[in-house]
Amino acid sequence: MSRIEVQGLWKSYGDRVVLERVSLVIEPASLVAIVGSSGCGKSTFLRILLGVEQPSRGRILLDGAPLPAEPGPDRGIVFQRYTVFPHLSVLENAALGLELRASRLLGRSFGARRREAHEQAAAMLERVGLGHVLEAFPHELSGGMQQRLALAQALVVEPRVLLLDEPFGALDPGIRADARALLLELWEERGTTVVMVTHDLPEAFQLGTRVLVFDKVRRDPQAPERYGATVTYDLPGYNRRRPRPPAPAASAAAPATGGS
Amino acid sequence: MRLVNRRPSREAALLLAALPFVLLLLAYLFGSAARLADNPADKLLPWPSTLLESLRSLALEPDRRTGAVLLWSDTAASLGRLAAGLALATLVAALFGIAIGLVPLAGALLGSFVAALAMIPPLAVLPILLIVLGTGEASKIGLVALGTGPLLIRDLALRVRELPEELLVKAQTLGASSWHLAIRIVGPLVAPRLLDAVRLQLGPAWLFLIAAEAIAATEGLGYRIFLVRRYLAMDVILPYVAWITLLAFAGDRLLAFLGRRLFPWARSGA
Numbered sequence A: 001m002s003r004i005e006v007q008g009l010w011k012s013y014g015d016r017v018v019l020e021r022v023s024l025v026i027e028p029a030s031l032v033a034i035v036g037s038s039g040c041g042k043s044t045f046l047r048i049l050l051g052v053e054q055p056s057r058g059r060i061l062l063d064g065a066p067l068p069a070e071p072g073p074d075r076g077i078v079f080q081r082y083t084v085f086p087h088l089s090v091l092e093n094a095a096l097g098l099e100l101r102a103s104r105l106l107g108r109s110f111g112a113r114r115r116e117a118h119e120q121a122a123a124m125l126e127r128v129g130l131g132h133v134l135e136a137f138p139h140e141l142s143g144g145m146q147q148r149l150a151l152a153q154a155l156v157v158e159p160r161v162l163l164l165d166e167p168f169g170a171l172d173p174g175i176r177a178d179a180r181a182l183l184l185e186l187w188e189e190r191g192t193t194v195v196m197v198t199h200d201l202p203e204a205f206q207l208g209t210r211v212l213v214f215d216k217v218r219r220d221p222q223a224p225e226r227y228g229a230t231v232t233y234d235l236p237g238y239n240r241r242r243p244r245p246p247a248p249a250a251s252a253a254a255p256a257t258g259g260s
Numbered sequence B: 001m002r003l004v005n006r007r008p009s010r011e012a013a014l015l016l017a018a019l020p021f022v023l024l025l026l027a028y029l030f031g032s033a034a035r036l037a038d039n040p041a042d043k044l045l046p047w048p049s050t051l052l053e054s055l056r057s058l059a060l061e062p063d064r065r066t067g068a069v070l071l072w073s074d075t076a077a078s079l080g081r082l083a084a085g086l087a088l089a090t091l092v093a094a095l096f097g098i099a100i101g102l103v104p105l106a107g108a109l110l111g112s113f114v115a116a117l118a119m120i121p122p123l124a125v126l127p128i129l130l131i132v133l134g135t136g137e138a139s140k141i142g143l144v145a146l147g148t149g150p151l152l153i154r155d156l157a158l159r160v161r162e163l164p165e166e167l168l169v170k171a172q173t174l175g176a177s178s179w180h181l182a183i184r185i186v187g188p189l190v191a192p193r194l195l196d197a198v199r200l201q202l203g204p205a206w207l208f209l210i211a212a213e214a215i216a217a218t219e220g221l222g223y224r225i226f227l228v229r230r231y232l233a234m235d236v237i238l239p240y241v242a243w244i245t246l247l248a249f250a251g252d253r254l255l256a257f258l259g260r261r262l263f264p265w266a267r268s269g270a
């Protein structure tokens, strides 16, 4: 349930301008889908929100405060690939965020706290339909199951914002539909603000309460790198649902941003 | 059918694999028989019965001078040094490799330094080790560690940098600190690679061990073969070389087995 404000954002790599003059406000609990042609800067925008890249100009506010310049537990992410940890079982993957929080020194918990973390993670896994494979390793899961696991893993720590970069892009059509439905349900239950990049226009409209189209408004045929993309269309999505999160829990648990 | 498309059956593959060994054995037997026919006291290519008899006494009878059964006391000494040296190198590699690969500041500080260290031919350092550490165990363990460590560090740092950025970012979004990343994510993820790298360093490790033992030791497999070289005692050298080869092979298999057991999630390996 967090609000993101992007003010006059530019991003360039050397002479290559990728994003220019991006200004927008993302309302709490909205599900914003971002579409645009390949290479237009969607992932770059998401990586800036994530804190992996810094804006060249402009600033971003998360609930009124400047966005931390590195990734933290307030912003969850699901990538298209490499999104769960191959050396951890399904249950350990889902519990990782809770375990890290439990001990600065060891990054794992013991005894009652560990049981609690594992129960919480197991409940989340049950919710995303992975209750029957808790002990499996990710390489034993299908692509769709891995993405479900990634969602569960990200949501267990209750991020304020969930960022998704083509999360279902590599899935088969039937599986993809299930995964979309699951995302919608989780969003509706929790009211997490979601920003999702996709190259699939129908998906964007089906899932999004709002669809942003990134494209260049100015073009220089001699020097295509001179101008960047910005938001060219800002449309309502077909998603008319509104989250109904369980009253106070979510905001109270918002953790401090971390990482040293 | 083209040669590149002809595949041996299982039996044929076994036969083919055995062929070079059999040929080598035959060549040895012919050579040995010819030399012994010429001169029954020839020591260069002992007949297998002589080799076996010598092996039996090395493996079963206490040495007249020291009272130890030579093959086993030499083996214990050598394996102890090899294990200590490799363990030291592995430990140092885990610490520094992960630091250099994961922490940009550490990489900037130590990356070039370790690269330079890795360029020093370890055997050239042996005299220094002998002077500084003395002729005891430390210099031999030190040579094995120094000969394998820098490469292990560099290899591991590269492996760490090869990890998908997504995984490190993901862990940070789950609240991981730098230390958490090292011990909970990066360390476990590169552990199988480290084990593989150690496996590849087994050969060099034996080389450095034997070199160190040849120059300064009072027991050990390398010490023994260089000692008896003076008497042209091929009946000792040949069984020792075969034994060392067997040990090296067993070490390789052991690490491969450990890798599969310890890291079932890492599908590659073997």
Ligand SMILES: Nc1ncnc2c1ncn2[C@@H]1O[C@H](COP(=O)(O)OP(=O)(O)O)[C@@H](O)[C@H]1O
Binding pocket: A013, A016, A018, A036, A037, A038, A039, A040, A041, A042, A043, A044, A045
């Ligand atoms: N680190 C970087 N250095 C230079 N150029 C980059 C970098 N990251 C992305 N780009 C460029 O920015 C543009 C947008 O990339 P990206 O955001 O990944 O596009 P997409 O919309 O397909 O996700 C691409 O042309 C890419 O080449």
Ligand SMILES: [Mg+2]
Binding pocket: A042, A043, A044
């Ligand atoms: Mg992209």
